[in-house]
Structure formats: C-alpha cells, structure tokens
Amino acid sequence: MIDRSLYTPPYVQIEASLAAEAVAWPDGTVPFHSEAAVASRFQVSRMTARRALQGLVERGLLRRARGLGSFVTAPKLVEAFTPTMQVHRAWRTLGLDVEMRVLRFEYLHPGEDACRKLELRRNAKVLYMRRLRLLAGAPIALDDRFIPPAIAKAAKLVRADLAGSILDALWRAGPLSHADWEIEARAADQEEAALLAMSPGAPVLSRNMAYTRLDGGVAGIGTSIHRADRMRYALTLPLHTPGSGEPASATPEVVDADSKEIQAG
Template structure:
C-alpha cells in the first residue's frame, strides 16, 4: 500500500528532528521553503506540518512561525477518557460524523505508539464528536487493522470500546493521556464551527488492552468553551 505523500513528509521531518537537525525551540523553515525542498504543493506540506502539530512534535506561534515543541510538564491522569460515556453521564446524547475512514500504512509516530512492525496496516479514521448535536471535538484515531478485522464500520465508528468488549471479547486496560492547549486551525475551526484561533484542548491518548498491548492512538481537539476535563484522585 502506497504511503500518502504528506505522511512521507511527516516521517522525514520527524526523523530529522530526532536526529538533531532542528533543536528543541528552533524555528523550522517556512512552508514555502519546505514545499520547494520536498517538491510538493503548499497544501500537501501544510497537511504534513499540521499532523506534526497535532501530535505535539511541532507548535505554531501566530505571526512568528512553527517551532520544534519543547517537553511539557505532565500531570498523571487516571482512567480512560471515553467521549460516549462522559457525554451520556452528563445526560446528553452522543453522536459522531465520520470524516474519513480507511486502511493505511502507519506513520512513524503511529508505529511507535502502537508498537507496530514494518508491513502492519492500520485503520485511520477522522470523526467529529457531538453532544446533543453540538460539535465538541475533532478526533483522529488509529487502530491496528488486526484488532478490528471482525468488526463492522458501524460498530467501530459508534462506540469502539463497547464493540471491542461486547463483540470481540476483549478487555480494556489503562490509557496514557496528555492534554495541552492550542489554537484552532482553519480546518478545525470549520469542522467544529468556531472562529479560527479559538482555544482548543488537545488530548493525545494511547489506550491498551488488559495485557498491555496498545490498540488505539487518538489525537483529539476539543472546543475549549464547550468541554472541560474533570480528574478525581
């Protein structure tokens, strides 16, 4: 399966950062310069950069440029964040709209997070999640195809966790989560019906089965004024 061009560029930039081409806090070249360097359109280059921003590898500074992100102080969170359960517990009706849904070769980041090997395939899906028909978050979820090969699309897109437990007979384990702040890009603003530059809460989560095997890598962007995280110790 051919790897999309923007994922190829994502992989190359990520590798160059890991190899020290750009230090933490360094500004990377402009989109126009990188597009020329990789011989791709600005749109393709921008998609690769946005994917790295969503993963927390790069960060944008309005009016300044794009920089290699520094490590952030992390607060340990307990429990697995399930949008469906959270929404239902608040007496609201959860729903979702699938933006894209397809099998693909994993990016380097996805391979690392999901402990995949060369030749493994993943299901990558993008969804908008709603509470009482109001858009709350945009989510990109990556799942090893072997985990969901016996589930249908409706099962996976409506409530993956429920389908894995009830139809695949799998038991869910812990999740590693990180939350940070960012501003809504033009794409996210359009999908979530907010102004560009609005406050966004970014959640990155790797969820595991009870045997410790990671089965899901999710990058979610929540509208700051419509959602908050509540943690109990």
C-alpha cells in the same frame, strides 16, 4: 436561509440552525435572538420564529425571562474520566442531543511515527477512524483513532461502532490494562477550526491517548480535540499514603510536638 424545497418544516430548519448558535453562544448573560430578529433573518412569520425558539426552550438550550428576552442555558459539557469512560452514554442519559458523525473509516498508512507508537513496521497500514461529535447539531469535539489491523479484526470493528464508545469496541479484542493520556491547551489549526466551526487559532483542549492491552501490546492510539468553550474535563484520583502504596487512612495522623510520636487522632 430556509430551503423550501425540503419536506422539513421551516420552523424545524430554523430551530436546527439556532441550536448550533446557542451551543456556541459566547455569553449566557447576553440575550439570544428575539422573535422579531429571527423572523426577519429567515424571512418567516413571527409565529414560525416563535415556534422555533420554543423548540430550543423545550430542549433546555434557552430560558425565557419576562421583559428581557431569551438566554442561553447550555453549560459546558463535562467529560468525566472514569475506568469505563461511558461519556456518551452519560450525556444521553441526561437527555442531551448528542450525535456521532463518522467522517472517515478506512485502512491507510498513518506515518512512521504512528507506526512506531503502535509497534508496527514502518510501512504498515492501520484502521483510521475519524468522527465529529455534535451537541444539538453543533460540533464540540473531533476524534481520531488509529487501530492495528490485528486488533481491528479481533474486535470486528465496523463503522457503526463509532456511534458509541470506541473503548467498548476495543475490549472485544481482549482485556485492556490501562490508558496513557497527555492533555494540553493549544490553538486550533485550519482543518480543526473548519470542522469544529471555530476561527483558526481559537483555543481547544487536545487529549492524546494510547491504550495498552493486558499482554502489554498497544490496542490503539488517537487524539480527541475539544472546543475549549464547550467542554471541560473532570477527574477523580485515589490518594495513597506516601511511600506505602496504600489508600490514605480515613483517620488522620497527628504528631505530638513534644514526644514526636505519631498518634491516631
């Protein structure tokens, strides 16, 4: 409902609420809420409802079809895996309304398993960072990161770093070598579902990661949980000729069936 004690205009409050619903809308072929439905639901005039819906059209979340109504246009976001992992910068370049909401930024004991992965003593404390990623006000991903205290200090990590690329911030502590990832589809638990505005058991994409420094030490570990209905992954891999370790030739090799000799085709 509208909070009339706020200075925020009613149509802005309605637009924010509807934007979250549009992002999570299950089917782009099903009409979105009509002006009449919005006006009745929020107890406002048709003009206010129309202005709120027009805001979603201008943000690219809705499209209008004459005689049919409004339809959600937001596609799944693509998280493209590249060496620089400039995902958030790419989203903002596209004009997407992306927000990073910091939930936790504190030193704590992460448990023996995390300490082992971070190559720390069993009772060590690490910097724990948790943030919620939102698109047009609706949650789409939950990020957890555990950073060794020496790395956090060397990188001069601060809460504001979570508004951008955490990987960029880690580079301040020294050069990184590579990242190891494990990706799986699974069901959201109670806590994840509550934070991502989903039903418990709904599908999510879980990405576990570990960043390794050039000297072989661990720079950090973590997990990113994405709503499976709002995200997809994209990855380009260089291909190599088997056994050579070299990129495949642009000119294919052809085997003559009679001579068995390999020729350049």
